[in-house]
Amino acid sequence: MSGAYDLIVLGAGPAGAAAAIKARSLGLSVAVIDEAPSAGGQVYRAPSPALMATQPDSDRRKGEELRAKLAASGAVLHANHRVWSLTPGFSVIAIGPDGPMTLKGPNLIVAAGAVERHIPISGWTLPGVIGLAGATILLKAHDVLPGRRVVVAGSGPLLLLVASKIVAAGGEVAALVDAAPRSAWLARLGSMLARPDLMARGAGWLLALLKARVPIHSGAAIRAIHGADGVESVTIGPVDGDWRPVGDAERTITADAVCLGFGLLPSTEVTRLLGAEHRHEPELGGWVPAVDASLQTSVPGLFVAGDGAGVRGADAAPLSGELAALGVASRLGRGGDLASQVARIDSAWRKSARFGAAMSALAMPPPGAAAMIEAGATVCRCEGLTRATLDAAIAAGARTLADLKATTRCGMGLCGGRVCGEAAAMLIAAATGSDRVAIGQPSARPPLRPVPLAAITGAFDYDELPIPAPAPL
Ligand SMILES: Cc1cc2nc3c(=O)[nH]c(=O)nc-3n(C[C@H](O)[C@H](O)[C@H](O)COP(=O)(O)OP(=O)(O)OC[C@H]3O[C@@H](n4cnc5c(N)ncnc54)[C@H](O)[C@@H]3O)c2cc1C
Incomplete structure (x- = not known):
């Protein structure tokens, strides 16, 4: 399955949903894609109908409202679709219950949220x-x-x-x-x-x-x-x-x-894969894409919103989604004069963001926290690597996350460094005194999420594979 839109939004949490609703209100064609079964993201994840009927608390009600508004907006929601690769320009490649799907569009808002530190x-x-x-x-x-x-x-x-x-x-x-x-x-x-x-x-x-x-x-x-x-x-x-x-x-x-x-780390694997510039901002949870005032990254047409743009919390997320949508509309020359809307939303966003960033900074471990990790503790769970193994590689000269990956396989497993990357960086900093920027980020490569190989290759018969002729000696 495939489709082309003015805007593709990756993530249907509060940031992505708000971006899609705003973009639709400005007349853009919009597709939203999320691996969860319904919109809402982490904070407004849909509870079972029984839970909603018996315990409708304020977050659950907000989630219901968000899902209803998104459905009414006319944005096409592809739930249960896991994005595993992207190419510039943009093609968003996903796997869903009915197989592979590619969406295409000149603008992409990445609202992929955060992961735990x-x-x-x-x-x-x-x-x-x-x-x-x-x-x-x-x-x-x-x-x-x-x-x-x-x-x-x-x-x-x-x-x-x-x-x-x-x-x-x-x-x-x-x-x-x-x-x-x-x-x-x-x-x-x-x-x-x-x-x-x-x-x-x-x-x-x-x-x-x-x-x-x-x-x-x-x-x-x-x-x-x-x-x-x-x-x-x-x-x-x-x-x-x-x-x-x-x-x-x-x-x-x-x-x-x-x-x-x-605390939480911004999910930046998509913006890294697409080659956007990143900065290290400890008060926003770590590495964040470098953006302009409309939340456009250094890659034209690639915007970010929500915690993936810096961990500022659930209340700031929808406002940043709306700002990014306004940025996309301006880029396309649609929606008329947007300046007053931008100014109003930007001011509300800055207020919420100030609160969220203070909370994020409170959670951020200072460098000394590396001392909490004992020599025998497993740091990289996918590859079964302890602190002692990583310390030995660092003593032998590993100075960046890429060095550690090459020498020990740290970050090479299913999590792609999402779980172990920051702890490994803390160990390098503790041993060498290097600053976090010099240690770098885990590399982002497809598949961004585990996918069955058959979903990539499609059905084929080994006997029909073209065998290249032997090279002349
Ligand atoms: C596990 C978790 C639980 C949290 N619980 C709370 C809470 O209870 N209260 C609170 O105030 N804050 C909570 N937070 C923080 C909170 O998520 C955010 O502040 C807020 O939800 C940010 O909204 P967002 O739209 O930026 O991201 P999210 O709400 O995280 O939405 C991002 C969406 O992107 C989708 N996505 C990401 N990558 C892909 C991919 N490759 N393919 C397809 N879909 C993808 C995800 O499925 C998700 O629905 C939690 C964070 C996490 C990580």
């Missing part, structure tokens, strides 16, 4: 350990608790969200362990005041935890997760201002699950 603490590969962001999906879309007695650990605002959801769903939070000290939260009060409504929501989560008497350990981190076939207990201890474990004031907490995460 992991620090590989000993025991993080045990069953029962789940990413903090992943836990939001369990709780919000499926109403399932991660465990009966859960330690929630890492950094950033998802700690409060996940712990309060567990308490609200009747689970027990054995401890909330936040690597950032309380002073780091207080230092960001000014930026949080840009969105008092969002600040009040966070305060509500904290109050619920205090009411449930959840022990909150600030300036602390998990030292190790223990268990034979699953999580049985967790040892925690203090960290210094640079998140290095310090002192021997450890305590061990019994638990059957751990929700662990250190």
Whole structure:
């Protein structure tokens, strides 16, 4: 199947959906593509009809609204389609339930969201350990608790969200362990005041935890997760201002699950594959595409929106989607004079973005956090590589993520470096003192997502393959 449009939007989360709706309102033909079964992205993922009927909370209602508006906009939504390759100009190549599909268009908005940042603490590969962001999906879309007695650990605002959801769903939070000290939260009060409504929501989560008497350990981190076939207990201890474990004031907490995460990283594999320039912006989660005021990247016609343009959160995402759509319309000379719309949306976006970026910065591990990773901890799960193996390669001269990939296969597995890349970069920085820009990004190559080989090759008979004539000696 194939099709051609004025605009293709990759991702039907809040950013991509808002971009598509705005572009349709300006008269553009638009296709949206997403690997999820319906629009909504991570934050407004569609719950089961039963859950929606019995527990229609505000995020679930917002999700329903977003799906209804997108359906009414006239944008063509290809759900259940996984984009595994793209070519300049643009062809977006995907695999769906009915086989391969290619969409073509001169403009592409990439609204691919974010991925979790992991620090590989000993025991993080045990069953029962789940990413903090992943836990939001369990709780919000499926109403399932991660465990009966859960330690929630890492950094950033998802700690409060996940712990309060567990308490609200009747689970027990054995401890909330936040690597950032309380002073780091207080230092960001000014930026949080840009969105008092969002600040009040966070305060509500904290109050619920205090009411449930959840022990909150600030300036602390998990030292190790223990268990034979699953999580049985967790040892925690203090960290210094640079998140290095310090002192021997450890305590061990019994638990059957751990929700662990250190903020989010913008998903940049598509913009990297298409050759856009990137900058390293720690307060936006790390590497982000370099963009102009309309969120167009250095590749003409390639725009970004939402967390993939820098982690600024769910409230900023739709506004950036609308800005990118206005940028596409201007590029095509459609929609008339858009200046006043751009100014209004840009001002609202900057307010929300200020709050979101402050939250993102709070979650960002400082360089000392590399000391949380013990020598025996598995860093690259796909290839089974420990810190000791990667440290040995670094001692032998590996200075970039590409060097580590070439020498150890770190990042060469199914995750394509999405899970291990940042931890590996932390290890290089810790050993060499190199700055993050010099260490580089994981390379982006198709397939961006695992796809069956038959989907690429199509059906063929080995006997019919043309065999080249032997080369003359
Ligand atoms: C797992 C997870 C859970 C989160 N939970 C929350 C939460 O509960 N509350 C909160 O405030 N924030 C949460 N966040 C942060 C939140 O996702 C964002 O702030 C907000 O959703 C950003 O919107 P977006 O449209 O930029 O991205 P997203 O909502 O992430 O949407 C991106 C979409 O792109 C699609 N996509 C990406 N790559 C491909 C591909 N190759 N092929 C096809 N489709 C693709 C994805 O399926 C997804 O639907 C979460 C983040 C993650 C990673």
